[in-house]
Amino acid sequence: MKTIGMIGGMSWESSQIYYQRANQLIKEKLGGLHSAKVILLSVDFAEIAALQSAGQWDKAGKIMAQAAYSLQLAGADLMILCTNTMHKLSAEIEAKIQIPFLHIADATAAAIKTAGIKKIALLGTKFTMEQDFYRGRLANMHQLEVITPSETGRNKVHDIIYQELCQGIVKESSRQEYTAIINQLIEQGAEGVILGCTEITMLIQQQDVAIPIFDTTELHIRYAIHTACAEVATTLDK
Structure with missing residues (x-):
């Protein structure tokens, strides 16, 4: 099983759904005491929301890219961003890492x-x-x-x-x-x-x-779990 790097906190309410569903899906797939291999880096959403409102996407992009790089250094094998909106900065993230970034x-x-x-x-x-x-x-x-x-x-x-x-x-x-x-x-x-x-x-x-x-939350995490389990994620069937 590969380790999923999650950039979360935008908001934490949805990030907890990502974490919960990742573990539920792994348990359904592998059974027993299996749980998902996850590294979660949670940012301060107030800071990000302020940058969004001010149109300071370059600064937000640097935060996202650094978060992704930190997760890669921590041992993540693949990366997901636990928010739709911040995929505006997916290019900045992908430029900073050498591991797969799974777009929502x-x-x-x-x-x-x-x-x-x-x-x-x-x-x-x-x-x-x-x-x-x-x-x-x-x-x-x-x-x-x-x-x-x-x-x-x-x-x-x-x-x-x-x-x-x-x-x-x-x-x-x-x-x-x-x-x-x-x-x-x-x-x-x-x-x-x-x-x-x-x-x-x-x-x-x-x-x-x-x-x-x-x-999108459910579909994204299923996509990540399929990939983490080295399955060909050509469909997102249950």
Whole structure:
């Protein structure tokens, strides 16, 4: 079994899901007392969020790259970044390390294509929904048609993530707002929806919507576990 390096803390609520699911999946796969070989480096999210808001991505990139390098030195065999938004800085991370970096969008796209879906809705932070680093990768590398909410909808989705979910707050009213936004995207032809922020799964589950959801947290960690166990991760089947 290979050792997974995890860059976490953005937020810690979602990072604990990564750690928990990694161990659950290893136990399901190997049984007995087996657990995942993980090295977790958790950053201070307040510092990162401030840099995001100020548009100081170069400084954030240096923090991410140094975190990745530290994990490599500590013995990680492969790397995952436990957040969608900070994949904006994946190039900075990959330039700093010599071990495989498993991109969350690639894990997600594999599952979407396996499901035969072509037109996909994307929810996440405004950075993820509006900038090309994520939706562009889905479109250009994986030939998926990606749609996002209206500007008002994007603002609502973003604010709920940062003001509630990243602080461990889950409100029924916010769940209803998210489902209403997803229903609007269904009317626009969405065949599925990417929960493109690792916190959204705290709020939305499959039973809440009429189209397939793609939980990036679950898909990403499954991809990592398949790779860590030296399996060919061409699908993300259970």
